[in-house]
Every structure is written in structure tokens, then in C-alpha cells.
Amino acid sequence: MTLTITAEPTLIEQDSNGVVRVAKTRITLDTVVTAFLEGCTAEEIAQQYPSLQLSDIYLVIGYYLRHTEEVNTYLAQRQREATQIQQEAEKRFNPIGVRDRLLARRNQSQ
Numbered sequence: 001m002t003l004t005i006t007a008e009p010t011l012i013e014q015d016s017n018g019v020v021r022v023a024k025t026r027i028t029l030d031t032v033v034t035a036f037l038e039g040c041t042a043e044e045i046a047q048q049y050p051s052l053q054l055s056d057i058y059l060v061i062g063y064y065l066r067h068t069e070e071v072n073t074y075l076a077q078r079q080r081e082a083t084q085i086q087q088e089a090e091k092r093f094n095p096i097g098v099r100d101r102l103l104a105r106r107n108q109s110q
Contacts, residue, residue: 010059010063012029012060012063020074022056029060029064033060042057042058045057
């Protein structure tokens with residue numbers, strides 16, 4: 001029997017918003033890499049995200065290990081964008097006292 005060696009396709013793709021996802025899922029590269037960096041095994045990641053195939057998780061982790069610098073740069077950029085969005089949202093909608101305001105509205109309507 002002869003083993004046929006073929007290149008595996010890259011299972012990550014960038015969506016229209018620039019977010020890198022595991023192909024054909026809604027799971028982001030950030031999610032898989034962060035779980036891996038926090039010490040989760042591929043099997044644990046598969047349990048947390050059943051839409052991912054175990055073999056795909058290993059391919060994504062392998063991609064990360066081969067492209068660590070680029071992926072870390074991408075992750076840092078995503079974190080900066082998330083922080084900026086959160087700050088803008090907090091400027092528009094002050095989170096301090098939200099619970100009290102909601103309770104006051106509920107009490108007024110009763």
C-alpha cells in the first residue's frame with residue numbers, strides 16, 4: 001500500500017469584516033488560539049465548540065505554531081479594536097448606574 005501525501009488546505013478564512021474564522025464555522029481564530037494558549041487541548045476545544053472537527057482544530061493550532069508572529073500581531077490588533085469599540089460604547093452609553101436606572105424604570109411602570 002502506498003501512502004499518498006497531499007497538502008492540507010488552510011482551514012481559516014477572512015470574512016468581509018476582516019475577522020479570521022475557522023472555515024465554514026462562526027468560530028474565530030482568536031477563540032481557538034486563545035483556548036490553546038490558556039492550556040486547553042484540542043480535545044477540550046472540540047468539547048467546547050462542537051461545530052469544530054478535532055482534525056480542523058489540530059490544523060488551526062498547527063497554523064498558529066507555524067505563523068506565531070503573524071497571528072500574534074493579528075490578535076493584538078483585534079484586541080486594540082475591541083478595546084476601542086468598548087471605550088466608544090461606554091462614552092455613548094455610560095455603564096455606571098445602569099442597573100439602578102433599569103430598576104427605577106421598572107418600578108415606574110408597575
